[in-house]
Amino acid sequence: MSSFLAISSPAQARRLFLGRSALVLSGAAVALLAGRDVLAAKSGESTAADVRILNTALGAELEAIAVYQVGAESGLLEKPVLALAVQFQGHHKEHADVLAATVRKLGGKAVAAKSKYQFPVESLKNQADVLRFAAGLEKGAVSAYLGAVPLFANRDLSKAAASILGDEAMHWAVLRNALGENPVPSAFVS
Amino acid sequence: MLLAALAAGDPRAGEAVYSRCLACHSLGYHRTGPRHCGLFGRLAGSAAGYEEYSPAMKRSRLVWNESTLDRFLADPLKTVPGTTMTYAGIEDPRERADLIAYLKQEGKCPAS
Numbered sequence: 001m002s003s004f005l006a007i008s009s010p011a012q013a014r015r016l017f018l019g020r021s022a023l024v025l026s027g028a029a030v031a032l033l034a035g036r037d038v039l040a041a042k043s044g045e046s047t048a049a050d051v052r053i054l055n056t057a058l059g060a061e062l063e064a065i066a067v068y069q070v071g072a073e074s075g076l077l078e079k080p081v082l083a084l085a086v087q088f089q090g091h092h093k094e095h096a097d098v099l100a101a102t103v104r105k106l107g108g109k110a111v112a113a114k115s116k117y118q119f120p121v122e123s124l125k126n127q128a129d130v131l132r133f134a135a136g137l138e139k140g141a142v143s144a145y146l147g148a149v150p151l152f153a154n155r156d157l158s159k160a161a162a163s164i165l166g167d168e169a170m171h172w173a174v175l176r177n178a179l180g181e182n183p184v185p186s187a188f189v190s
Numbered sequence: 191m192l193l194a195a196l197a198a199g200d201p202r203a204g205e206a207v208y209s210r211c212l213a214c215h216s217l218g219y220h221r222t223g224p225r226h227c228g229l230f231g232r233l234a235g236s237a238a239g240y241e242e243y244s245p246a247m248k249r250s251r252l253v254w255n256e257s258t259l260d261r262f263l264a265d266p267l268k269t270v271p272g273t274t275m276t277y278a279g280i281e282d283p284r285e286r287a288d289l290i291a292y293l294k295q296e297g298k299c300p301a302s
Contacts, residue, residue: 049267052244053276059222059242060213118219140212147210147277151267190210 046153051108053148054099057161060144061096062113065089067137070119071130081127081178085134088171095164102157128179135175141168142189204292207285214275217296223275227299229254234270246272259290 068089071077077085100110124130145165152158169189177183214222224240235248250270252258262269263286265279280286 049276052272052274056214056222056274056276063222064213118221120216120218136209136212139209140214143210144213144277147279150278151276 047106048108050152050154050157051103051106053151053161054103054106054157055108055111057145057148057164058096058099058103059111060141061092061099062111063117064092064137064141065096066113066117067119067134068092070121070124071134074121074124074130076124076127076130078127081131084174084178085130088134088138091167091171095167098160102160131175131179135172135179138168138172138175141165142172146189199287199289199291201288201292201295203285204288204290204295207280207289208292210280218300225299226293227297229259229293229297231255234258242274244270244272244274246270247274256290256294259293260286263289 068085071085072082072089103110120133124133142165145161145168149158149161149165152161173183176185211223211226215224215226217226219225220237220240222242224237224243228237232254234250234252234254235243247270250273252262252270260283263280264283266273266275266277267279280289
């Protein structure tokens, strides 16, 4: 798995980007955006702080994977929506893989998925409930990445996190649209 | 008057601000971050059943109230260096007041 920091040149990144299937495209795109190889990553507090940010994001991504699993197995999603949920779960898996690889590259220990997650399954009665729950999490993810982007000491990581933010925002918009809501309710996100 | 309104906060507006927290938090159960019910008066880093606190948060000795929450939400990493709540913060004092009002209104844990 490529980390944010593993692509040594734009040409290599482009080859990687073009060579992957659609399923893994966003991971390659993230690597593409992250760009440079900083194997000589600076040690010290700034790297440790970046690892904390990445691990917090990784924890949330792992939970998002579990959420979509609950949705997919709920029996509440009709076929086209189920396919969408599986696709979005795949994106979150790619995010998680890249985040974990980057944590390890920086010398950190990637957080693992929890053995058990708690979700309000009792309140999920129909497809709209599942979509609304997922949309809320995706909106939260947009905000979380927005709050993380300016914190990275390594600006390549900010760029890569912004790339994930864009993907989460698309998820949020598509889910809102599926709910019959305005998919893009404002010009800015917060 | 304005200061009093800012201090009070609007829980309805705060619910919208809380939507920014939903990638990691919920009111009623632990997620990537700890649950928020029972927050007021709780020692930071002490929510029962949540195991992922940073050492920094456990050492912070903060007790959550309007004042400490306002400070933390404005700049989590400055208030508790080393926290795993790696979020830039909420700059707008009005939004923080609204969020705190919402957390206060909704912050009672259901009886178990």
